[in-house]
Amino acid sequence: xxxxxxxxxxxxxxIYGELPNEFFKSTLKDLPPGTLLLPGxxxxxxxxxxxxxxxxxxxxxxxxxxxxxxxxxxxxxxxxLDYRVxxxxxxxxxxxxFDAIALVFVHLPAAVRKRVHQKLIRSLxxxxxxxxxxxxxxxxxYNTGGPKNAEMLYDSALLKSDFGDLQLRQLxxxxxxxxxxxxxxxxxxxxxxxxKKPNELARPERNKSFRAIDGGR
Numbered sequence: 001x002x003x004x005x006x007x008x009x010x011x012x013x014x015i016y017g018e019l020p021n022e023f024f025k026s027t028l029k030d031l032p033p034g035t036l037l038l039p040g041x042x043x044x045x046x047x048x049x050x051x052x053x054x055x056x057x058x059x060x061x062x063x064x065x066x067x068x069x070x071x072x073x074x075x076x077x078x079x080x081l082d083y084r085v086x087x088x089x090x091x092x093x094x095x096x097x098f099d100a101i102a103l104v105f106v107h108l109p110a111a112v113r114k115r116v117h118q119k120l121i122r123s124l125x126x127x128x129x130x131x132x133x134x135x136x137x138x139x140x141x142y143n144t145g146g147p148k149n150a151e152m153l154y155d156s157a158l159l160k161s162d163f164g165d166l167q168l169r170q171l172x173x174x175x176x177x178x179x180x181x182x183x184x185x186x187x188x189x190x191x192x193x194x195x196k197k198p199n200e201l202a203r204p205e206r207n208k209s210f211r212a213i214d215g216g217r
Contacts, residue, residue, distance in 0.1 A: 005042075005061075006063050006065040006066075008065075009042065009063050009065035009069055010065045013181070013182070014043050014045065014069065015182060015183045016042065016043065016045060016181040016183055016184055017180045018073060019045060019180070020046045020049035021045070021046055021133060023104075023131075023133045024102050024104050024131060025049065027102075027131050028053070028055075028100065028102070028131070031099075031100065031129065033053060033054035033055045033056070034056065034098075034099030034100065035055070035097065035098045035099050035100075035125075036050050036057050036098060036099065036100045037059075037060070037093070037097070037101045037102075037120070037123065038104070039088050039091065039101070039103060039116075039120065040061055040103060040104075041059035041066070041070065041083070042061055042066045043066050043069040043073065044059060044071070044073045044074060044081065045073065046102065046104055047070060047074070048070070048073045048074050048076075048077050048079060048081070051074060051079035051081060052077050055100075057081050058083075058098075059081055059084070060083075060084050060085075060088065061083075061085065062086060067085055070083050071083060088106070088116050089112045091116065091120070091123075093123035094123065095122050095123060096122075096123070096124070097125070098125060098128060099125055099128050100130075101123070101124050101129075101131070103130075103131070103132045103134065104133055105135065106134065107134060107135065107147050107152040107153065108152070109151075110151045110152070114161070114162050117163065118162075121163070121165055121197065125197065126197055126198065126200075127198075127199065128196070129194060129196055129197075130163065130193070130195045130197070131193070131194055132159070132191075132194075133191070134154045134190065134191055135147070135153050135154070135188065135190055135191075136154060136173055136189040136190055139188060139190075140153065141189070143186075144186040144187060144188045145178065145180075145183055145185075145188060146188070154191050155173065155191055159171060159191065159193050163195050165197075165198075166196060166198075167195060167197075168195055169194035169195060169196055170192060170193065170194040171191075171192070171194075172191065173191050174190060174192070175188070175189055176188055176190055
């Protein structure tokens with residue numbers, strides 16, 4: 001898989017474009033800058049934008065080619081990134097390290113997904129925000145990006161299970177028009193999530209944070 005992404009990111013073009021993801025941008029722009037973790041950041045479009053807004057960004061991906069392009073983009077915008085080449089399954093940041101964490105179209109295998117998500121929650125500071133946009137399982141009906149394996153696509157139930165320790169701010173299943181480079185273009189089915197880490201995590205059996213939200217589908 002690492003070889004596959006190195007080959008894709010070795011293209012001269014930024015395959016998902018140079019501009020940040022719109023949901024990520026709209027969520028982050030109203031927050032005071034702090035420390036931000038971007039796992040699976042690829043070519044750096046979200047990291048470079050956030051750094052321009054004053055965030056102290058740590059980006060992670062297992063593609064060396066992705067890192068090279070991200071640092072090139074950061075140089076273009078005259079900002080600095082802490083970009084680490086690492087498998088997300090091996091992430092082990094200290095507890096309460098980041099003010100915000102964002103996963104933008106990061107689709108993990110079922111065997112490691114929940115474990116990685118739990119590690120990320122631990123590394124989020126109390127009152128920190130977790131931001132996620134991913135392809136919904138209905139994305140199999142579209143040819144506009146994302147895995148072709150249903151087990152690597154997400155829905156609200158899956159995110160409720162993985163992020164039940166967080167206080168829900170938004171959970172939406174919707175259709176959207178993507179315009180992110182040549183690899184995310186056209187109508188797509190997505191799920192969007194924002195969660196806040198409480199000062200003291202509730203026990204799972206007592207966590208009543210999640211409420212269903214109309215996805216406007």
